[in-house]
Amino acid sequence: MVKAIELNGLTKTYGSSRGLVELSLSVERGEVFGYLGPNGAGKSTTIRLLLDLIRPTGGSARVLGLDPRVDAVVVHARIGYLAGDFVAPGRQKVGAALRFLAALRGGAGADRIDALCERLELDQGKKISALSKGNRQKVGLVQAFMHEPELLILDEPTSGLDPLAQQIFLDMVAEAAAGGQTVFMSSHIMSEVEAVADRVAIIREGRLVALDTVAGLRAGAVRDVEVTFTGPVDTAAFTGLAGVADVRIEASTLRCQVTGSPDALLRVLAGYQVAGLLVTEPALEDLFHSYYTGEADAA
Numbered sequence: 635m636v637k638a639i640e641l642n643g644l645t646k647t648y649g650s651s652r653g654l655v656e657l658s659l660s661v662e663r664g665e666v667f668g669y670l671g672p673n674g675a676g677k678s679t680t681i682r683l684l685l686d687l688i689r690p691t692g693g694s695a696r697v698l699g700l701d702p703r704v705d706a707v708v709v710h711a712r713i714g715y716l717a718g719d720f721v722a723p724g725r726q727k728v729g730a731a732l733r734f735l736a737a738l739r740g741g742a743g744a745d746r747i748d749a750l751c752e753r754l755e756l757d758q759g760k761k762i763s764a765l766s767k768g769n770r771q772k773v774g775l776v777q778a779f780m781h782e783p784e785l786l787i788l789d790e791p792t793s794g795l796d797p798l799a800q801q802i803f804l805d806m807v808a809e810a811a812a813g814g815q816t817v818f819m820s821s822h823i824m825s826e827v828e829a830v831a832d833r834v835a836i837i838r839e840g841r842l843v844a845l846d847t848v849a850g851l852r853a854g855a856v857r858d859v860e861v862t863f864t865g866p867v868d869t870a871a872f873t874g875l876a877g878v879a880d881v882r883i884e885a886s887t888l889r890c891q892v893t894g895s896p897d898a899l900l901r902v903l904a905g906y907q908v909a910g911l912l913v914t915e916p917a918l919e920d921l922f923h924s925y926y927t928g929e930a931d932a933a
């Protein structure tokens with residue numbers, strides 16, 4: 635089956651500065667794909683390349699099997715796009731602006747405007763120029779979702795939304811995926827995509843640094859382990875074990891950090907009487923911080 639998105643060595647330079655460096659990844663149909671990275675990582679650059687709003691310096695992108703450089707009009711018709719800097723026409727009222735945007739798509743989605751606005755608590759009678767930032771973002775969400783596109787490409791979709799609206803948005807994403815739509819969404823906050831994303835890619839300085847499920851990323855992360863023994867233990871037995879670092883033993887308690895599989899540690903522990911075992915899962919934000927700063931690469 636044709637992939638929703640397929641990138642091969644996609645590269646974009648802005649003059650002499652980098653935007654994106656040889657990015658290769660693919661997004662399956664029906665998948666919710668979280669695209670994460672700190673400010674300036676290259677998320678918007680990637681998304682603009684998918685829409686042919688800018689042209690790559692090298693490599694290729696395919697969207698729904700099409701080359702955006704050749705078939706941009708068809709690609710645009712088949713996707714729902716929320717730009718990171720989405721701007722709706724300020725002088726219009728919300729309802730009129732949304733119906734205008736639907737008319738540009740031959741009327742597709744006009745029949746869902748009322749339901750989506752109601753769901754997001756967006757007043758259609760208000761002028762867009764009088765809306766708060768969060769409510770303007772809701773206009774952007776409605777126009778991206780209303781025609782039930784095969785593929786939603788959303789650049790920082792939760793930007794400015796309050797927690798309630800964020801949750802409604804995440805429900806909309808989950809429902810879209812359940813109905814077979816694909817969602818590619820960027821964010822710089824992991825917790826936003828954690829609940830809905832099937833897979834997550836993390837980019838930093840224009841390069842892909844991680845691509846996995848949330849569970850997979852967690853599995854490879856550093857855990858704090860604390861073991862209490864019934865009697866004295868031999869420190870030497872715990873040094874140099876695969877995946878085990880920062881070993882400290884005080885009285886009958888061992889503390890260490892384990893990366894990846896705890897197998898080597900468990901084999902040694904099996905030779906002792908263990909009274910207690912505590913493994914602390916990494917906080918996701920810590921995990922992503924380590925990818926953002928590059929600490930995870932060195933681990």
Ligand SMILES: Nc1ncnc2c1ncn2[C@@H]1O[C@H](COP(=O)(O)OP(=O)(O)OP(=O)(O)O)[C@@H](O)[C@H]1O
Binds near residue numbers: 673674675676677
């Ligand atoms: N039009 C442009 N001209 C020059 N450099 C640009 C241009 N657009 C982006 N860049 C640079 O490319 C890099 C990636 O920017 P991009 O906007 O894609 O990042 P981002 O991950 O979307 O960040 P943010 O979360 O801040 O929106 C940055 O270093 C940025 O300064």
